[in-house]
Amino acid sequence: MPWLPPPASSHAGSVDSVMTLVHLLMLVLFVGWGTYFVFVLARFRASRNTRANPEGARGRVALATEIGVVIAEVVLLVIFALPVWFDRTAARSSDAGAVVIRVVGEQFAWNVHYPGADGRFGETKLALVSPTNPLGLDRGSPSGKDDIVLLSLMHLPVNRPVVIQLSSKDVIHSFGVPAMRVKQDANPGIVTPVWFTPTVTGDFEIACSQLCGLGHYRMRGVITVESEEAFRRFLAEEAAALR
Amino acid sequence: MFSTDHKVIGLQYTFTSLTFLLLGFVLILIVRWQLAWPGTPVPMIGGLLGEANAFDGRIVPEFYNQLGAMHGTIMVFLAIVPLAVGGFGNYLIPLMIGAPDMAFPRLNMWSYWLFLAGGIVMLVSFFLPGGAANSGWTSYPPLANIATAGQTAWLFGMLLLVFSSLLGAINIIVTILQLRAPGLTMMRLPFFIWAQLVTAFLLLLAFPPLQAAAVLQLMDRLGGTSFFLPSGLVVSGQALNVSGGGSPILWQHLFWFLAHPEVYVLILPALGIVAEVIANATRKPLWGYRAMVGSALFMGFMSFIVWAHHMFLTGMGPVMSAFFQVTTMIISVPSVVIVSSLLLSLYGGSIRFTVPALFALAFLPMFGIGGLTGLPLGLAATDIPLHDTYYVIGHFHYIVAPGTLFALFAGVYYWFPKVTGKRMSEGLGRLHFWLSLVAMNGIFLPMFIQGLAGVNRRLYDGGRSYSFVTGLEGSFVLQAWAAGLLGVAQIFFIVNLVLSLVRGKASTENPWQATTLEWSTTSPPPHDNFAATPTVHRGPYDYSPAGSAADFVPQGQP
């Protein structure tokens, strides 16, 4: 499918192929009916056909195309689209090797929260929220000491699954990453897991995809997908900066 | 002024909603300017918008969001629906079924004045501190809960509009079922009447949940409740002091339960008008009238169980989303049947390319594009990249603008002689048509490419800070020029309306040689419509009957 940004995640290909198939179906229908449309307009214009025939079209062509459309839609939905979607929404907590990150949207930035070396997220408390601690992370607690918090920046290792625990502090945002074919609303009060595997290194944009106020248009984030070593180095540097 | 005659009320609706249509268009002209040349002063009207909205004539983000939200609200609730249902419905239903008036004339008058009151509340909201509503026409909480006072006005305005359309819907249903002339059985009703009947049922049953939602949001905003606010919200660094425990998703369910049927309210009357004009312009009966009626009924019923396809990416469970994907695919079938029937109706016709016919014919491929692009949105997998991008905007604008709006234009040109006894200029009409057709496509076609590339909707600067816009800047400029052209095209329409009103050529009683009942009385019709109650002897489209010299036989002719 032209115009889509180049795919950069493991499932992007399957989304794109459904996209191509639907558009093919649409194209066939539009060109088919369009050709017929132009033909009848020319053939049955009043100057050429002075008296209409009230019988009109006969035969089963119409019914056949309608049934054809239904079959095509069923095939598209059941064979192609639903499996992709189920794959997207399946619970995958069991995946051991995955990078787990919390992402919390707020007007108008993305808080990206890594659990740090211990692999456990520190506790967050409403009372601790401040301009320097947007998540209200309890740095005093043992699990919170080593947590890494970034603003609108995210580092990910290539070819390793990521699970993002997505939520929001204030209004509804939407975590959209066009290149990864990922989009998920970030609802306040609800944590929604988002799962994908980046397959291409480089910088990719996070675009907030839900109207969230006057700064919606600039609620942009960047995901840097890098090699496993570079990712380790990044974590180590951040951990050093904390000390 | 306070008339209870359905024709007067229909015209009041028509003029008020045309005015709102113009306003909705002006708002979007500003948007198109801002998207093409972000942050540059809006020409001509930039200085009039007020310092808070346009600093030095440059739009500020807060104002951009008002423009979008109010454009959507005005177009849907104050322009298209009142024009299609309040204007065309009110004026034509009694005439087409041979009735003296609507069943409840005073209720009808109330509907109009409530509608006007709702419209005025919406207009006045622009002058409140913080301006008009700015949380999208969808008004999703928590954003809408914490928004400026304009949102409260929006909610009150919506409540008035809902009351208005509930009264209107009851009136239309009762009128159609009860006041049909002798001999006019249900299966002899023109398709337009069927479309209005289904539309009225949708309005009647889908609007109350929005009413409920509006009441709850008003309670949240004025009574300090937390229907849509979960616990633990932190807004601008401050913990929100509310009891919490609410659900923002609840609003979305209530809203879309209304708003999906609402989109069929936008399309059904348009299909009705197109059907009338096409039967008349081809000089033959509609192909598959029964299937069309059945499809309209089925579509109306199904439209109540597809709403969550607007919410695939809220995080709903896979079973629920599978259900809504299936129903969404199912609901596309009746649309396909109706459009196919209209297309097949052309076959064997003797097509007259009058101005109404041009608009009605162009409706078909335009609706085709809009409808077909609904399919990738209806599959959750492909909705992932497309949701909230310009692809969605393109999808529904093809249906409502070169679709519904064209159908309404067709209706205006077609019934103008009925309403005024005068003819409109064909030449100006053709100019209006061709320029509008080109301009509409110039605005909306690029949206699919932008959407696929990832450009989100509702972006103040058109997404200039993102790389997905790279290479597409030119398309925004094209869209701005096309929007300007669209405006120019409407000048021909307005001039045509005014000139034809003051010195148009007198029309004959039945200028289109049509079969339906409204043409069997004088133009304009007298106060009680018909000198004597007509009796109906045949179906609605007895065109070119075999063995008759005339190529049409009116419904009232024995």
Add this chain to the structure above:
Amino acid sequence: MIPYTTTARADTGVSNVTLGIWLFLASEVMLFGALFSSYALLRVSASAWPAGRDVLSLGLGAANTVVLMLMTGVFWRARSASWPAAQRLILASCALALVFLGIKTVEYAGEIRQGLVPSVNTFLATYFTLTGLHALHVIGGLVANLWAATGAARVGLEMTAGRVCALSLYWVFVDVVWLIIFVLFYLS
């Protein structure tokens, strides 16, 4: 002028007024249906939900239930009564509706004095919204009753009988909504 306003049409079997009120009630069912569904959703997902008996005044609620039923009963008698008597019955039902609203006001005042206002928790939020909306329906019905009781001179007895008939259905609906509210809030 307009046919079938109060007389039934042969093929549909109803009059305009009757059909109109049924359609109106259908939309009302959707309105309260949406509100009760919202109530159910919020209640199911709530972490705590007070027992209504302990918060609200069961006595006043029960009294109001009786008053409202009585009111509807009196109004239904007006349906079958002939004119001046019917008018007196309607006015009596109006008085009962006023009693209902009076008791409701006393109840609200007491709750607000105790600091039980809508913003406290979701229970009170739904309680005030639903009973408030219900009270608005009682007020609306009251106005309509007065309009029906005084309209006979203007529109004639036949038209008035049609209106009374329609209103009696409306009052049954208002009762049903109240009973659901009573069970959900006062008894649970």
